[in-house]
Amino acid sequence: MKNFLKLFVLLFPLLLLTSCFDILDKVNVKADGTGEYTIILNASKSKTRLASISKMETINGKKVPKKSEIENKINEASKIFKGTPGISNVKTSMDFDNYIIKLSCNFKQIENINAGLEQLKAKHILGKMIPTQIYSQSLQKKSLTRNKVNTFKADYDKMGKADREVFNDAKYTSIMQFENTVKSQTNSSYVLAPNKKAVKLEADILDLIFQKKQLQNTILFQ
Secondary structure, eight states, X not given: OHHHHHHSOTTOGGGGGOSOOEEEEEEEEOTTSOEEEEEEEEOGGGHHHHHHHTTSSEETTEEOOOHHHHHHHHHHHHHHHHTSTTEEEEEXXXXXXXXXXXXXXXXXXXXXXXXXXXXXXXXXXXXXXXXXXXXXXXXXXXXXXXXXXOOOHHHHHHSOHHHHGGGTTOEEEEEEEESSOEEEESOXXXXXXXXXSEEEEEEEHHHHHTTSSOOOEEEEEO
C-alpha cells in the first residue's frame, strides 16, 4: 500500500484492488487567469469486483480500505484545499455504488492548485513522490504551461507483480479548456479542439510511467 501511495493521491486507495479505472484531470481557465480545477476517479467498470472486495478485510495480504476511511481522507483533503489562499468553492462527491470520486474547486490563479497540493503533501496526505508544481501561467506572455514531472519508473520497478498489474488497463485523460484561443502548443500528443479553445491528452498510465507519452506542454494564446 505504501508503495502505491507514492504514486497516487488519497483519492485512489481502491485502485489497489483493480486495474480497470480511469482518471480525468481537468482545468478550465478564463482570460483573467481564474478558473476551475476538477479531478475524477472512475472505477465503475470494476464496480462488481470492488463491491465484493469491499466486504473483505484483506486481499493479497493488503488491508482493504473501508468506506469511512476513504471518506475521512477525502474530507480532510477538502478542508485543506478550502484553507489554501486563492482556492474557493471546494466540492467533493463520493459515489460508492459506482465507485466514482470527484474533487473540484475554483482558483484565482492556476498556481493556487500547486499550493493546495503542497499543503496536502505537508500534511502527509500526499506521498513524497507526488509532483505538486504542475501548472504555471503568464498573462503577460499569454502562455500556460503544464510542467514536466519526474518519472515514477523506478518506483514501479520496485513493486511486486500483483501491484504492477494494477496499472495494466488504467487510463488517464487531461483536458484543458480556455476562454482564449490557442495559438500554438509544444506537445502534439494533446489534441487541439476544432474551436481552438481546448486541448486533450489521453494515455495509458503505463505509457506515462515509461514516458512513452509526456504530460508537459506549453500553450500560447492569441
